[in-house]
Amino acid sequence: MAAELTAMAVADALERIRERRPLVHNITNYVVMNFSANVLLALGASPVMAHAEEEVEAMTGLAGALVINIGTLSAPWIRSMFKAGAAARARGVPVVLDPVGAGATPLRTGTARRLLEELRPDVVRGNASEILALATDDAGARGVDSVHGADEARLAARALARAHGGVVAVTGAVDYVTDGRRACAVSNGDALLCRVTGTGCAATAVTGAFLAVEPDPLAAAAGALAVFGLAGERAARAARRPGSFQVALLDALDEIGREDILQGARIAPVPA
Amino acid sequence: MAAELTAMAVADALERIRERRPLVHNITNYVVMNFSANVLLALGASPVMAHAEEEVEAMTGLAGALVINIGTLSAPWIRSMFKAGAAARARGVPVVLDPVGAGATPLRTGTARRLLEELRPDVVRGNASEILALATDDAGARGVDSVHGADEARLAARALARAHGGVVAVTGAVDYVTDGRRACAVSNGDALLCRVTGTGCAATAVTGAFLAVEPDPLAAAAGALAVFGLAGERAARAARRPGSFQVALLDALDEIGREDILQGARIAPVPA
Amino acid sequence: MAAELTAMAVADALERIRERRPLVHNITNYVVMNFSANVLLALGASPVMAHAEEEVEAMTGLAGALVINIGTLSAPWIRSMFKAGAAARARGVPVVLDPVGAGATPLRTGTARRLLEELRPDVVRGNASEILALATDDAGARGVDSVHGADEARLAARALARAHGGVVAVTGAVDYVTDGRRACAVSNGDALLCRVTGTGCAATAVTGAFLAVEPDPLAAAAGALAVFGLAGERAARAARRPGSFQVALLDALDEIGREDILQGARIAPVPA
Numbered sequence: 044m045a046a047e048l049t050a051m052a053v054a055d056a057l058e059r060i061r062e063r064r065p066l067v068h069n070i071t072n073y074v075v076m077n078f079s080a081n082v083l084l085a086l087g088a089s090p091v092m093a094h095a096e097e098e099v100e101a102m103t104g105l106a107g108a109l110v111i112n113i114g115t116l117s118a119p120w121i122r123s124m125f126k127a128g129a130a131a132r133a134r135g136v137p138v139v140l141d142p143v144g145a146g147a148t149p150l151r152t153g154t155a156r157r158l159l160e161e162l163r164p165d166v167v168r169g170n171a172s173e174i175l176a177l178a179t180d181d182a183g184a185r186g187v188d189s190v191h192g193a194d195e196a197r198l199a200a201r202a203l204a205r206a207h208g209g210v211v212a213v214t215g216a217v218d219y220v221t222d223g224r225r226a227c228a229v230s231n232g233d234a235l236l237c238r239v240t241g242t243g244c245a246a247t248a249v250t251g252a253f254l255a256v257e258p259d260p261l262a263a264a265a266g267a268l269a270v271f272g273l274a275g276e277r278a279a280r281a282a283r284r285p286g287s288f289q290v291a292l293l294d295a296l297d298e299i300g301r302e303d304i305l306q307g308a309r310i311a312p313v314p315a
Numbered sequence: 316m317a318a319e320l321t322a323m324a325v326a327d328a329l330e331r332i333r334e335r336r337p338l339v340h341n342i343t344n345y346v347v348m349n350f351s352a353n354v355l356l357a358l359g360a361s362p363v364m365a366h367a368e369e370e371v372e373a374m375t376g377l378a379g380a381l382v383i384n385i386g387t388l389s390a391p392w393i394r395s396m397f398k399a400g401a402a403a404r405a406r407g408v409p410v411v412l413d414p415v416g417a418g419a420t421p422l423r424t425g426t427a428r429r430l431l432e433e434l435r436p437d438v439v440r441g442n443a444s445e446i447l448a449l450a451t452d453d454a455g456a457r458g459v460d461s462v463h464g465a466d467e468a469r470l471a472a473r474a475l476a477r478a479h480g481g482v483v484a485v486t487g488a489v490d491y492v493t494d495g496r497r498a499c500a501v502s503n504g505d506a507l508l509c510r511v512t513g514t515g516c517a518a519t520a521v522t523g524a525f526l527a528v529e530p531d532p533l534a535a536a537a538g539a540l541a542v543f544g545l546a547g548e549r550a551a552r553a554a555r556r557p558g559s560f561q562v563a564l565l566d567a568l569d570e571i572g573r574e575d576i577l578q579g580a581r582i583a584p585v586p587a
Numbered sequence: 588m589a590a591e592l593t594a595m596a597v598a599d600a601l602e603r604i605r606e607r608r609p610l611v612h613n614i615t616n617y618v619v620m621n622f623s624a625n626v627l628l629a630l631g632a633s634p635v636m637a638h639a640e641e642e643v644e645a646m647t648g649l650a651g652a653l654v655i656n657i658g659t660l661s662a663p664w665i666r667s668m669f670k671a672g673a674a675a676r677a678r679g680v681p682v683v684l685d686p687v688g689a690g691a692t693p694l695r696t697g698t699a700r701r702l703l704e705e706l707r708p709d710v711v712r713g714n715a716s717e718i719l720a721l722a723t724d725d726a727g728a729r730g731v732d733s734v735h736g737a738d739e740a741r742l743a744a745r746a747l748a749r750a751h752g753g754v755v756a757v758t759g760a761v762d763y764v765t766d767g768r769r770a771c772a773v774s775n776g777d778a779l780l781c782r783v784t785g786t787g788c789a790a791t792a793v794t795g796a797f798l799a800v801e802p803d804p805l806a807a808a809a810g811a812l813a814v815f816g817l818a819g820e821r822a823a824r825a826a827r828r829p830g831s832f833q834v835a836l837l838d839a840l841d842e843i844g845r846e847d848i849l850q851g852a853r854i855a856p857v858p859a
Contacts, residue, residue: 074348074364076618076659080784085829090784091688092618095661098694105691115348117367117391119661144363147377150370238569240352240362285357286565293830297782346620346636387620389639389663416635419649422642510841512624512634557629558837 048227050308053266054301056257061087065107065255068136069248070094070124072114072143075241078289079110082245085296086270088252094120099127107255109136110248111164113154114143121154128162137254137263140164141247146176159207165260167203168212168247168268171196178203193217201226201315210260214246218268219313222261226315229265231272231308233279239289246271269308274299276307320499322580325538326573328529333359337379337527341520342366342396344386344415347513350561351382354517357568358542360524366392371399379527381408382520383436385426386415393426400434409526409535412436413519418448431479437532439475440484440519440540443468450475465489473498473587482532486518490540491585494533498587501537503544503580505551511561518543541580546571548579592771594852597810598845600801605631609651609799612680613792614638614668616658616687619785622833623654626789629840630814632796638664643671651799653680654792655708657698658687665698672706681798681807684708685791690720703751709804711747712756712791712812715740722747737761745770745859754804758790762812763857766805770859773809775816775852777823783833790815813852818843820851 066089071079076092083090093102096119103109109131111124131138140162142155155177159167169177171193178199197219200211204223212220218229236242249271253263277299278291338361343351348364355362365374368391375381381403383396403410412434414427427449431439441449443465450471469491472483476495484492490501508514521543525535549571550563610633615623620636627634637646640663647653653675655668675682684706686699699721703711713721715737722743741763744755748767756764762773780786793815797807821843822835 072364073345073617074352077349077621077784080618081829081833084782084784091691092616092659093688093692094659095694097662098660098692101692101694115364115366116370118369144365147363148365148370148373150367150373238356240349240356284566284569285353286562286569289353289565290562290830290834293833294828297828297830344636345617346624349621387636387638388642390641416637419635420637420642420645422639422645510628512621512628556838556841557625558834558841561625561837562834 048262048265048310048312050305050310052262053269053308054304056253056266057270057304058301059256060252063256064089065252066091066105067108067110067248067251067255068093068102068106068127069110069112070099070120070127071110071112071244074114075244078241079245079248081293082296083248083252085293086249086252094123096123096126099123100130103127103130103136104134106136108251109138110251111138111158112141112143112244112247113151114244116150116154124158125161128158132162137260138162138164139166139168139247139250139254141244142167142169142173142177143244145169145173152176163207164209165254166210166212166250166264168214168250168264170243171213171215174203174211174213175199210264212264212268214243214268220261220265220268221315224315225261226313227265228311228313229268229272229309231269231276233275235279235285235288236275238285265310269310270299270304273303273307320534320537320582320584322577322582324534325541325580326576328525328535328538329542329576330573331528332524335528336361337524338363338377339380339382339520339523339527340365340374340378340399341382341384342371342392342399343382343384343516346386347516350513351517351520353565354568355520355524357565358521358524366395368395368398371395372402375399375402375408376406378408380523381410382523383410383430384413384415384516384519385423386516388422388426396430397433400430404434409532410434410436411438411440411519411522411526413516414439414441414445414449415516417441417445424448435479436481437526438482438484438522438536440486440522440536442515443485443487446475446483446485447471482536484536484540486515486540492533492537492540493587496587497533498585499537500583500585501540501544501581503541503548505547507551507557507560508547510557537582541582542571542576545575545579592806592809592854592856594849594854596806597813597852598848600797600810601814601848602845603800604796607800608633609796610635610649611652611654611792611795611799612637612646612650612671613654613656614643614664614671615654615656615788618658619788622785623789623792625837626840627792627796629837630793630796638667640667640670643667644674647671647674647680648678650680652795653682654795655682655702656685656687656788656791657695658788660694660698668702669705672702676706681804682706682708683710683712683791683794683798685788686711686713686717686721687788689713689717696720707751708753709798710754710756710794710808712758712794712808714787715757715759718747718755718757719743754808756808756812758787758812764805764809764812765859768859769805770857771809772855772857773812773816773853775813775820777819779823779829779832780819782829809854813854814843814848817847817851
C-alpha cells in the first residue's frame with residue numbers, strides 16, 4: 044500500500060484542511076444541506092451551497108472541490124450539476140459524486156450514470172445498492188448474480204473505477220475504496236451513523252474537503268472515511284441515541300486530532 | 316371504541332414499524348425535511364424525500380406510505396403532489412396530507428382543498444385553524460360562528476371526514492381524531508412541542524409510518540399522535556429549553572417502547 | 588446616543604416580541620430555513636417561510652416583518668423577493684436584507700444590489716466582505732483601497748446607508764450599525780458563532796423580529812445583534828464544540844431575559 048494511505052498521511056491532510064479552510068462547493072439535496080454545512084465547518088473547511096445555473100460555474104471556480112449529490116433531484120438542478128461539473132473539470136477542481144438513491148428510480152439511476160460518464164468525478168461515494176445500480180450496465184446484464192452483498196459491491200466498485208478512471212468508495216459496515224488498481228478497506232464507524240439522516244452525504248462532503256488538499260483521490264476518499272468514521276466512534280462513546288449522537292458527531296469532528304487518527308484510523312490494503 | 320384504539324394496538328403497530336422499517340415517501344417542505352427524516356429514522360422507519368415530477372410516481376410505488384405537506388409550496392411541487400397522490404391511490408399506498416398554513420394564503424387553502432378532493436387522503440392532520448380553513452366552504456359560508464376554538468374545530472373535522480371519507484386529525488393541547496363515524500381524543504404531548512419548528516409536520520410524518528403498518532387509518536393516526544406525544548413528554552422530562560428539547564425528542568422517539576405506551580398512551584373514545 | 592439604543596430599550600423590545608409573537612416572513616436560503624425558524628421560535632417570534640410567487644404578497648401582508656436572504660438564489664426566488672419586497676413597502680412592513688455571498692458571484696452581487704436599490708430595505712445585515720461588495724460601485728471604482736478591514740467596511744456601510752436611506756449592519760468580532768447619521772458598535776458574541784452555519788442568517792432573522800416591534804431600524808438592528816450575541820455568549824459558557832453550541836444557542840435565545848440584557852448588552856455610540 045502506498046505511503047499516502049497511512050494514518051499519518053490522513054492526519055496531515057486533516058491539518059491542511061484546518062490550515063487552508065478550503066471552500067467546498069456543494070450542489071446537494073435539501074434534506075442534508077444544513078447538516079453537510081455544519082459537518083464541513085466542524086471539520087475545519089468552508090462550505091458553500093449554490094445551485095443556480097447562473098452562478099454555479101463562478102462558484103465552482105472559487106472552490107477547492109465540488110460535491111454533487113443527487114438526493115433531491117429536479118431538472119434545473121441536474122442542469123446545474125452538469126454545468127458546475129464541466130467548470131470543475133475545465134479548471135482542475137476535484138469532483139466527488141454521491142449517487143443518492145441510484146437504483147430506486149430511473150431519474151436517479153440515469154442521472155447518476157450520466158454524471159459519472161460525462162464528468163468523470165474523482166470520487167464516487169455510495170452505499171452498496173447505489174454502486175451496484177451504477178455498475179450493473181457496465182458489468183453487462185448484471186452477470187454477478189452469484190456474488191452477494193459486500194463482495195458483489197466490491198466487484199461492482201472495481202469495474203466502475205476501471206471503466207471511468209476514478210475512485211469508487213462503497214460505504215457500509217466496512218468501507219471499500221478502490222481506483223481499480225489499488226484498494227483499501229476502512230473499518231472506522233459506528234452503527235448509530237445509520238440512525239441519522241445525511242451521514243452518507245456528510246461523508247461525501249468530507250471527501251470533498253479532503254480532495255481539496257490531497258491530490259491522490261484514493262488517499263482523499265480513504266482518509267475522509269476514516270476521519271468521519273472515527274468521529275462517529277467518538278460520538279457513539281458520548282451518546283447512544285440518534286438526536287444526541289448527531290450533536291456529538293459534530294462536536295467530534297471538531298475535536299478529532301492527530302493523535303486520534305494515528306491511534307484509531309483503520310485503513311488496510313486489500314486486493315483491488 | 317374499537318379494539319384497535321387500545322394502547323396495546325399502538326404498541327404492536329410501533330413494533331411492526333421497527334420490524335419492517337417501511338419506506339415513507341415525503342413530499343414535504345424545505346424547513347422540516349431534515350427533521351422529518353430524522354424523526355422517521357429515530358422512530359424506526361425509512362424516510363425518503365423526492366419531489367421531481369419525473370420520479371415521484373416511481374418513488375411512491377416503492378413506499379409504504381406517502382406524506383404530502385404543503386409548507387413551502389410552488390407550482391412544480393404542487394404538480395408532483397398530485398402525481399404522487401394519484402400513483403398512491405392507484406397502488407393502494409396510504410396517503411396523509413398536512414395542510415400547513417391553510418387559511419393563511421389562497422394558494423395554500425386552495426391547494427389543500429384540491430388535494431383533499433382529488434386525492435382523498437386516508438388522513439389529514441392539521442391544527443385547528445388549518446382544519447377550519449379546509450372545512451369552511453364545505454360547511455357553507457362559515458355558518459359555525461357561534462361555536463368556538465376546539466369545539467368548532469371538532470365540528471369542522473367531523474364534517475370534513477364525512478365529506479371526504481377519510482380521517483381528520485386536529486392537533487392541539489388535546490388531539491381529536493375522527494373518521495366521521497368514530498372519534499377519539501389523544502391527550503399526550505407537551506407545550507414545548509410548540510417551541511420547535513416542524514413538530515406538527517413530524518407528527519404527520521409519523522402518521523405516515525403508522526399508516527404503512529396499520530390498515531385502519533383512525534388507529535394509525537391516533538397511535539401516531541399518542542407515540543409522538545409520549546416522546547414529547549419524555550423529552551420534556553429531559554430538557555426544558557427548545558434546542559435541547561428537540562435533541563431529546565429524537566432520542567425519545569428511539570427509546571420509547573411497549574411499556575411506555577402501555578402505561579402512558581392516553582387515547583379516549585369521544586363522541587364523533 | 589439616542590435613548591432607544593440603551594440596554595433597557597433592547598430589553599423592552601424583546602419583551603414586546605415575546606408578548607406579540609410577531610409573524611416574521613422569511614424568504615431565505617435552504618441551508619438555514621430550519622435553524623432560522625427555530626431561532627425565531629426560541630426568541631419568542633412566529634416564523635413563516637414562503638417563497639412562491641403566487642403567495643408571497645399575501646404572506647407578507649400578514650407579517651410584522653419581511654426577511655430576504657439570498658443564500659441559495661435562483662430565478663423564481665429572485666422574482667418572489669422583489670414581489671414580496673414591493674408588497675412590504677406598499678403596506679409598511681419593515682424589510683431586512685441579508686446579502687449572503689455578495690461579492691462571490693455576479694448573480695449574488697447583482698441581485699443584492701438590485702434588491703437594495705429597488706426595495707430600500709430598512710436594514711441590510713452582512714459581513715464585511717458582503718457590505719464592501721455592495722458598496723464598491725456606490726463608492727466609485729473601489730476608491731477606498733487605502734483603508735482596510737473593519738475600518739474599510741465601516742466606511743462602506745456609512746456610504747451605503749447614506750445612499751439608500753436605510754440602516755447597514757456589518758457584523759464581525761465587533762458589529763457596526765449605522766443609518767449614515769448615527770452609528771453604534773455592538774460587541775456581544777463569541778467566536779463559536781462562526782463554527783455553526785447560518786448564524787449570520789439567524790442574526791438577520793432576529794433583526795426581522797426586532798423590526799416588527801421597534802420602529803427605529805437602528806435600534807432594532809443594534810438590539811437584535813446585542814441579544815443574539817448575548818445568546819452566543821451564554822451558549823459558549825455551556826458548550827465549547829459546534830454541535831452542542833448550536834443546541835445551547837437555541838436554549839439561550841429562549842432563556843435570555845431582561846436582567847441578562849441590562850447587565851450584558853454592549854452597545855456603544857461611535858462616530859457615524
